[in-house]
Amino acid sequence: MNFLEKSLNILSRDTISVLEIADYNTTGLKGAKEKVSSPFNNLVKSSGVSNKSDDAGGSFGIGKNAPYTCSTFRTVLYSTLDEENILAVQGVAKLVTHKQDNRDKQGTGFLGITEKDQYEDIINRPFIDAEVMKNLDELFIRKEVGTSLFVMGFEKDDTWKEDIIKATIDFYMMAILEEKLEVLVQDIIINKDTIESIIVKGENTHYREDDFKGMGKIKLYLLLDENLPKKVAYIRSNGMKIIDKGIYVNDIELLIPEKQGTETDLENCKRIYNAMKNLNIQTATEERVWAYLTHNVFWDYMRKRWPVEDANHQESFIKMRYLFSKSMGQALLRNGISRLWW
Structure with a gap:
């Protein structure tokens, strides 16, 4: 259907x-x-x-x-x-x-x-x-x-409520802990007082509370498992997470074409996907991730593969290849980097 x-x-x-x-x-x-x-x-x-x-x-x-x-x-x-x-x-x-x-x-x-x-x-x-x-x-x-x-x-679906709670904590944990945000998902209140009880701590969770260089006490939770992704969250001053840096994208070397064309696309698709194949769907559809990669890590590639100066309509070209100008599904297939993964 x-x-x-x-x-x-x-x-x-x-x-x-x-x-x-x-x-x-x-x-x-x-x-x-x-x-x-x-x-x-x-x-x-x-x-x-x-x-x-x-x-x-x-x-x-x-x-x-x-x-x-x-x-x-x-x-x-x-x-x-x-x-x-x-x-x-x-x-x-x-x-x-x-x-x-x-x-x-x-x-x-x-x-x-x-x-x-x-x-x-x-x-x-x-x-x-x-x-x-x-x-x-x-x-x-x-x-x-x-x-x-x-x-x-x-x-x-059957897990929609749990999915929203997990996403809220994932992206807004610092805002919640700093009492800048409180979220109600049906009957579940997520705030500074309740977040600790909502996060499930397993047997592999290690906890320590200590004074941090005279600046006050900090709580540190570590979940140890050899199969866990290695990630560090980049967070804005308002407490919202921007991106998880768990992929060492600087180690991905894309082939830079000598001129605008498709001759390097297939090989670059393989390189991007192999290096980032563990992306979950939530991160893979996050346009800010691809905007960061487009304008930072793979800027030299973008300038060669998608030269703005050669475009007939530069404004729309920039929105399409360097940003996102269509609905989410279409945009991810047009952005210069996300198209290689998708």
């Missing part, structure tokens, strides 16, 4: 699964009434764009594609109430380009208000304030300042 058939089948049911991801004690998404760059538009409509500061979590603007991969319909509903008491809701579906009546149609669709701007171009804006109440069920309306993402047709 293909993607569209599966989606139509699920839509025909009496109920569908919806996952809500909500934040609190935040400012909400500002700028819902603006037509261009704003926190609301950058999250909901832009690709590869972020207006966060460099030390903010997720400042690359690419992680926002993740919720779509969890939706059967590749559809997400954004609902926000900002500090100025502006309520806004917009739905986004990222499907596939197609033809209708011999005309090309784009793959992205919006739920909201369709109207024309001052140039007579059609725009899709969010429902604002009273429009939200008129068009949407109360389930999708924020009552407190903050933002909710509703993943429509949530593709859950």
Whole structure:
């Protein structure tokens, strides 16, 4: 059953699964009434764009594609109430380009208000304030300042709850320990007081608590097993993990082509995959990993294999080969390094 058939089948049911991801004690998404760059538009409509500061979590603007991969319909509903008491809701579906009546149609669709701007171009804006109440069920309306993402047709399995808890601890452990973040997954609260009881400590776990050079006590847990990956986490100042450096990528030597072409691709595919074959799917779909490798470790290769100066449309070329400009699956097959692994 293909993607569209599966989606139509699920839509025909009496109920569908919806996952809500909500934040609190935040400012909400500002700028819902603006037509261009704003926190609301950058999250909901832009690709590869972020207006966060460099030390903010997720400042690359690419992680926002993740919720779509969890939706059967590749559809997400954004609902926000900002500090100025502006309520806004917009739905986004990222499907596939197609033809209708011999005309090309784009793959992205919006739920909201369709109207024309001052140039007579059609725009899709969010429902604002009273429009939200008129068009949407109360389930999708924020009552407190903050933002909710509703993943429509949530593709859950028997371990979805445990998977979310593990990912939360993996990527936000420092933020939780520093009391910058508290997460509620159904009935499980993950905070500084509960995280130790949630992390399972096996018989091979070794623990030590000691004073660290007069700067205070530290707790050190070591899990010993010869089959464990050797990894070090790189973490932002806000407590969010950027990347696990468990692969010594500097030891991977790619063949650098003399000119732009495919003659080295097959051999480089083998080298990348053999060196990184133990990547789990979570890390392999993390676009920040490939962005780092593209712009740091394999920069010389990228400049030879994908020379920007030879491109007809340089901006779109950079987004496609050096960053990520399509849906997650397509983007991973177009980025200059991730395509070699995938």
